[in-house]
Amino acid sequence: ALLPLALEGTSVGMTKATQALAKVAITTNPEIAFPGQRMLEIVRPIIKLLKIEHTALENFEALMALTNLASIGESVRKRILKEDGFSSIEQYMFEEHPMLRRAAVECMCNLVVQEEVMKYFTGENDRIKLLVLLCGENDELLIKATLGTLAVLSSLQADLEYIKDLNLEDEERKRLNNLIQDNRIICEKILDVKPFTEIFKQLCACNNPDLQFRTFYIIRNIVKSNKELAIRIVETELMDILFAIKEIKVDRLVNEKNRKIASDIVELCLKYGLIQRNKDHTIQEEDETTTTN
Template identity: 40%
Template structure:
């Protein structure tokens, strides 16, 4: 937990953590059976992905780092889901090529993404819409796959929700729909 807080301070501290070879230990703790340790390690990794060296670890092929984050984003434990989906949201923003690898991570990727979007938690909704937006921005074919699924309907509902608490998710959903319009995947709603 303390390392999570330290990793959130600044880049210099994150570089020190990398230099001290603590990242593999953090990853090891992400596999812990103890729920709180696993969650804390995933939260720590969320802070660590701001570091280019850690991003490169996720970008490297031949590992299951991305798969683990996708799967953890679909777990029952809300704190773990928040940490994993937050990490995914940041990674997909900082490393757009990772977006195209999400569908290959697990066959359940779309269900997990939809569950984030449909969550009662506004934090999870926001993370889900940001991941969706990043995926759509990264690749036309990904955007098409998402829009051809139930994601379009979910985004449409989220985009209409202007409650203050859900404004971040609503704004991101609107951006997703605008990307779909720009790609020519959907037509603009002229009724509004």
């Protein structure tokens, strides 16, 4: 009954009906509340609720609803993109209102799962820079969502060692090569943000294991991308933290999952030959030299 009211009627009536739809999408599993085609049909009115002339609450609820909808599946994410949802959501990532900004990033985190969204971040723009800078804010929930977004964007959902030997069709091979190229562009963009090292040092050493894991995950993605980018990581103070994390055996300080991913990063750098094991099984950078009197 709400959907027709959200699509037709007076401006006030459509806004109220759409806000009610958004509340339902927030509080109830959208797959149950809006089965089948109806879930796609509510996307347009909810996106139209994202306007600066609407109240902060209306915008916030629209973003929360779209976050839930985007998590459902590809068809809904495609509809969000078709209805110009990307730009509508993105504008709130620049908001000074902390809850609106956080909700926008959380929504974007679910949207970037869609493969074609990566292209929005590989072009000549500062979208990756904004995400890295948001990681330096004081809002842990915002940082969590931002790191999640960067983690997805920097991930290459393919095992290159396995795929390179497969007999792929030309179109599939081309698609894979494009994904690899986009992945490297995004990883390089992350590293190109001037305060990247300082921001990620703080996150690597933070006492929030979830934020710490997401940070390590992004660093691992960058190192996996290619040797040249791995060199840039090795040249930073991040490696000192990773070496230290790898050796901490007290779970209340660093949990096993985080210790494992830090070790994975170190092992990747060892494989590249960027660092080496000493005789005492400690690790040093490849170009380090020691002198004795």
